[in-house]
Amino acid sequence: MVRTNHFLFLLILFSISSGAAYAQEEIDTDPPRMALYVELVGKGFLSVNVDFRIKDKHRFSIGATSLDYEVVSKNYADEIEPHNWISPGVMYYFLPGEGAHRFELGAGISCSPFLNRQYDSDFHSDSPISLHGVIGYRYQSKKKFFFRTGFTPFYRPKVWFLPLGGVSLGYSW
Numbered sequence: 001m002v003r004t005n006h007f008l009f010l011l012i013l014f015s016i017s018s019g020a021a022y023a024q025e026e027i028d029t030d031p032p033r034m035a036l037y038v039e040l041v042g043k044g045f046l047s048v049n050v051d052f053r054i055k056d057k058h059r060f061s062i063g064a065t066s067l068d069y070e071v072v073s074k075n076y077a078d079e080i081e082p083h084n085w086i087s088p089g090v091m092y093y094f095l096p097g098e099g100a101h102r103f104e105l106g107a108g109i110s111c112s113p114f115l116n117r118q119y120d121s122d123f124h125s126d127s128p129i130s131l132h133g134v135i136g137y138r139y140q141s142k143k144k145f146f147f148r149t150g151f152t153p154f155y156r157p158k159v160w161f162l163p164l165g166g167v168s169l170g171y172s173w
Contacts, residue, residue: 030142031053031056031140031142032053032140032141032142032143032144032146032172032173033052033053033173034050034051034052034053034172034173035049035050035051035140035146035170035171035172035173036048036049036050036051036146036170036171036172037049037051037146037148037168037169037170037171038168038169038170039063039148039166039167039168040166040167040168041152041164041165041166041167042132042134042152042164042166042167042168043063043065043089043091043108043110043130043132043134043152043154043166044065044066044087044089044110044130044132044154045066046065046066047063047064047065047066047089048063048064049061049062049063049064049091049168049170050062050063051093051146051172057094057095057096057097058092058093058094058095059092059093059095059106060090060091060092060093061090061091061092061093061108062088062089062090063088063089063090063091063110064086064087064088064089065086065087065088065089065110066085066086066087085112085113086113087110087111087112087113087130088110088111088113089108089109089110089111089130089132090108090109090110091106091107091108091132091134092106092107092108093105093106093134093138094106095138100139100140100141100144101137101138101139102137102138102139102140103136103137103138104134104135104136104137104138104148104150105134105135106132106133106134107131107132107133107134108131108132108133109129109130109131109132110129110130110132111128111129111130112128112129127156127157127158127159129156129157130154130155130156131154131155131156131157132152132153132154132155133152133153133155134148134150134151134152134166135150135151136148136149136150136151136152136166137149137150140172141172142172142173143172143173144171144172145169145170145171145172146168146169146170146171146172147167147168147169147170148166148167148168149165149166149167149168150165150166151163151164151165152164152165152166
């Protein structure tokens with residue numbers, strides 16, 4: 001019974017808070033073309049990203065992510081220390097809805113900075129790639145503050161799955 005009451009409370013709270021808000025100021029209907037932001041936790045432990053508008057509801061992001069990529073295999077234990085290395089990554093976002101407040105769905109990939117390294121094939125070995133996802137909320141208006149938050153699962157094949165939550169702050173124009 002307690003769980004049912006909590007569920008109903010959350011459902012009512014979500015319904016009330018998801019209503020449209022109206023202001024008397026003029027609304028800029030042209031969505032921002034770009035954003036520069038820092039993401040905490042999210043698709044790594046820290047990332048810096050540039051976001052580009054493809055179409056009104058589609059975004060593409062390029063970033064540099066700090067990930068613990070090198071879970072060093074026995075073949076490279078003396079050559080590379082395990083560190084957080086800066087890794088390149090890309091993300092695609094779909095933003096249904098209209099205006100500055102949007103629901104966000106996304107997927108992407110980042111890769112190890114050691115592209116020439118050989119990775120072991122056994123189950124507990126490292127992988128050169130990581131996959132990222134996002135289900136969340138985005139606030140982005142033209143020439144204004146940029147904010148994102150949501151569930152950001154992180155999957156590194158053969159190594160780990162981390163169900164993370166992320167927050168991004170930045171500027172869009």
